[in-house]
Amino acid sequence: MQKDSNSSDPLNSIRVRHRKRSTEAPPDATKPNGSKLLVNDRNKYKSMLIRTYSSIWMIGGFVFIVYMGHLYIWAMIVVIQIFMAKELFNLLRKANEDRQLPGFRLLNWHFFFTAMIYTYGRFLSRQLVNTVTSDKLLYQLVSGLIKYQMFICYFLYIAGFVWFILTLKKKMYKYQFSQYAWTHMILLLVFAQSSFTVANIYEGIFWFLLPASLIVINDIAAYFFGFFFGRTPLIKLSPKKTWEGFIGASITTIFSAFVLANILGRFQWLTCPRKDLSTGWLYCDPGPMFKPEHYSLTGWVPQGFPWKEVRIMPVQWHALALGLFASIIAPFGGFFASGFKRAFKFKDFGDSIPGHGGITDRMDCQMVMAVFAYIYHQSFVMSQSFSVEMILEQILRNLSFEEQHILYMELGKIFHERQLMQ
Amino acid sequence: MQKDSNSSDPLNSIRVRHRKRSTEAPPDATKPNGSKLLVNDRNKYKSMLIRTYSSIWMIGGFVFIVYMGHLYIWAMIVVIQIFMAKELFNLLRKANEDRQLPGFRLLNWHFFFTAMIYTYGRFLSRQLVNTVTSDKLLYQLVSGLIKYQMFICYFLYIAGFVWFILTLKKKMYKYQFSQYAWTHMILLLVFAQSSFTVANIYEGIFWFLLPASLIVINDIAAYFFGFFFGRTPLIKLSPKKTWEGFIGASITTIFSAFVLANILGRFQWLTCPRKDLSTGWLYCDPGPMFKPEHYSLTGWVPQGFPWKEVRIMPVQWHALALGLFASIIAPFGGFFASGFKRAFKFKDFGDSIPGHGGITDRMDCQMVMAVFAYIYHQSFVMSQSFSVEMILEQILRNLSFEEQHILYMELGKIFHERQLMQ
Structure with a gap:
């Protein structure tokens, strides 16, 4: 677009550019030469x-x-x-x-906090699992939160969605x-x-x-x-x-x-x-x-x-x-x-x-x-390759302590058998 | 509800139902009264x-x-x-x-296919891994794709982003x-x-x-x-x-x-x-x-x-x-x-x-x-159906021997830390 106008009327386009420059800089700025437009201001x-x-x-x-x-x-x-x-x-x-x-801005912040629970919730609970593994009750609470976090967020989102539609x-x-x-x-x-x-x-x-x-x-x-x-x-x-x-x-x-x-x-x-x-x-x-x-x-x-x-x-x-x-x-x-x-x-x-x-x-x-x-x-x-991390997360998230231990023993057995075979 | 309308005015509802059956044929339905605005059209x-x-x-x-x-x-x-x-x-x-x-619509589709690679890529490769575990080369190709899929998608997205800005x-x-x-x-x-x-x-x-x-x-x-x-x-x-x-x-x-x-x-x-x-x-x-x-x-x-x-x-x-x-x-x-x-x-x-x-x-x-x-x-x-066996199967299917061993060691480390805490 601009190119066109340049080629069709070069003089005019230069004039335009010059005028624009003088509006951006203070009107009394000295211009030693045209090319140093950005140095002096x-x-x-x-x-x-x-x-x-x-x-x-x-x-x-x-x-x-x-x-x-x-x-x-x-x-x-x-x-x-x-x-x-x-x-x-x-x-x-x-x-x-x-x-x-009324209440329309509140909806924005409702979505904001839903997004916050969603993005940080999982991350937070994974870190929490590592923080408090010794306390069984808290562990179970955190596990529950991890497990239902997605559902809770979806529920909150849908609540906002319905709210939005009903207040149209x-x-x-x-x-x-x-x-x-x-x-x-x-x-x-x-x-x-x-x-x-x-x-x-x-x-x-x-x-x-x-x-x-x-x-x-x-x-x-x-x-x-x-x-x-x-x-x-x-x-x-x-x-x-x-x-x-x-x-x-x-x-x-x-x-x-x-x-x-x-x-x-x-x-x-x-x-x-x-x-x-x-x-x-x-x-x-x-x-x-x-x-x-x-x-x-x-x-x-x-x-x-x-x-x-x-x-x-x-x-x-x-x-x-x-x-x-x-x-x-x-x-x-x-x-x-x-x-x-x-x-x-x-x-x-x-x-x-x-x-x-x-x-x-x-x-x-x-x-x-x-x-x-x-x-x-x-x-x-x-x-570490991504898959190991993923599976490890799955194990820590979805299995109870006992199940984790059973899995560990099973894996050990399999490795042992493999070594015997070689 | 259906019962309600039946009981309140059985005759009328039968009439309506009858009219409807013939609906598929005649477009000349008469309008009995004004309140039934949605029945007759x-x-x-x-x-x-x-x-x-x-x-x-x-x-x-x-x-x-x-x-x-x-x-x-x-x-x-x-x-x-x-x-x-x-x-x-x-x-x-x-x-x-x-x-x-020119080319602006193409950008939309560029983003579309980037999104497609992103959403389906990971899913597809996980399924592929299970399909072809016997072929080592293909397995490695697929693993590579999984590993770099996110980077490839990001690269594609950024390419579109830069393209967008340069064509403003x-x-x-x-x-x-x-x-x-x-x-x-x-x-x-x-x-x-x-x-x-x-x-x-x-x-x-x-x-x-x-x-x-x-x-x-x-x-x-x-x-x-x-x-x-x-x-x-x-x-x-x-x-x-x-x-x-x-x-x-x-x-x-x-x-x-x-x-x-x-x-x-x-x-x-x-x-x-x-x-x-x-x-x-x-x-x-x-x-x-x-x-x-x-x-x-x-x-x-x-x-x-x-x-x-x-x-x-x-x-x-x-x-x-x-x-x-x-x-x-x-x-x-x-x-x-x-x-x-x-x-x-x-x-x-x-x-x-x-x-x-x-x-x-x-x-x-x-x-x-x-x-x-x-x-x-x-x-x-x-x-409810998530069990030790399923995860074990996943491990044996999806991870290389080395990765399996890393996972085993990681699990052992976690158990050890847990025991220390108690």
Whole structure:
């Protein structure tokens, strides 16, 4: 479309572009030459200051929560989730139409908590099983919850569904159905992200912290590279993003991934998976993934070079894949959010964080990343094959202690017979 | 209810019933009084004829497919799914806007097939593993597919996501984002339903056939009860539905559920679960669920009564729950569809079935029902037949020797930890 108008009337299109530029920048900004459109902008400095200040607070709080442990990180995820849902629910509603539908917002939150019980319920009870195996009564309660959790969630969902239908109001149908659809989209988005994130945390904080940090690093690097060198607009959706920022950030992120994985990989607090809900100290065998391997540099570096070998953890190679994804694909989460904002004509998803906009504005790329990290970890890192894990879960879930023991003895017998045969 | 209307005005109800029998012929029914707004309607007769005719064809084809077996039913589900997606995709698009977005429809189908690989992939490969355990190479191929299936699907999804963002066109943002959201809603709806349905089929055709039949019975009964006795409108969303139809249908459905479960429960073809992809004959121990229990009627019936006892399968009590759901809650699926049609101002979702509208129009309640049947079966039926032997069989069938050993060690570790705790 735009191409057409360019070719049909190039002069006009240049004029249009020029006029647009001067509206975005303050009217008195000096323009040394036309190509440096993104380097000089007075507002940039003020907004950068605010943004830096709240970024520091966020990062500090984040580090403290990570130090506190799995359960606290989970709680943080839930809080973020509630804020995001709130921002998104608010976004698309029309106050005047809502006034005629008492209790309609409540329905959104009913679905929200149903989704929460669904996504976290199973996970929570599996962790609980490991936490309280000694108490038989609690074990049975938890088993019951696991067993009927799906049914309970379905029941709650259907209750909301029936409620929705019974409160349909003439002339409001279209608004109500659109809201219903959006509620589902929002919940899908918010819970897909956060349930994967929580799963990552319990596989080892490493698998949450590294991807999340890479996104932050990429964002910050893109911001600064764009700030100082940005000239060439990257994509129409986000006029502030530049190729210089994108490429600079990519290199920074991939390099950081490799280094950061080595640093984070040294702490058992971060690398050990946690199978229960306790918050105490963690000890485990980190496994071969985090055992440094020695690579000789002889022949690769000049004679006088101080290092004769490097020690690289295998996990660092995986970190490269995460870095690549964080810098190349994850930004599309941001483009998506930008496009969405433009489509529905608003600037930010909210105003919770000064200089950043809403929580959702900060989470756009994190979401894409968390899902990738989870699936990457499941597919390429987890040493145990998936099927063993699945069957083990089935055993712990569905069999009583006695039955589990019978199964164990049976398996032992079979192995014994096999050995006799060989 | 039927009794009520009979007793209140026997003559009239006979008259109505008589008129109805001749319904299939003359379209010149006279209108006795104004309050019977739903009993007399000239178009009703013609549409009823068409509808009956195509219903018979559908039911015939359906019975044949069920006779052919699991794989064929699955194929039918997939065909229905494709038609539904097609109808729904068509519904909300605007032809004039699509013309400016070449390849945009293709994206919908890209997501559709990604969802298909995701929902069926895991299921399919699990069944394949059981089909071909003897062939080591194929086994390894299938294991690989299982292991990387999630990653492949994620990759495909992200490819579509990036494609979407790169093809965003100025001034079309809102349309494109809405389409994107609707695509997700449609896929969620279509695949939630069908993946649960396919799971039901392989748990035993019984668990697919009974719920699906109950919906059909409820639909037909509501139609006829409404046709003959319908006076009191039930809900504004569907002006053709009446309380008489609803209540008459409920009683019919619950009764049918109890009887039908007994009939279907006698065929091993329907009750045995299938663990592989073959289509041959099925033999199994149907389990206690399908073993008739004797209930003595002495003391409950008069002396001369011919039956002294009844034989009831335990599954029949479960069938009552399914019948209750099919008649009370599942119709809300229909109300939802009606409301949706009114909200967006169209009559039918499509025109694939003469007299019925689109496939989607026939599937609205089936969807709600299939999900319920699956969750009900998982929560209240399956657990009873879940035994050590079944899991042991799974282990020996699905895991390699190494994996079996890992599982054994893991179990041992868990027992050891448990003992330490006590």
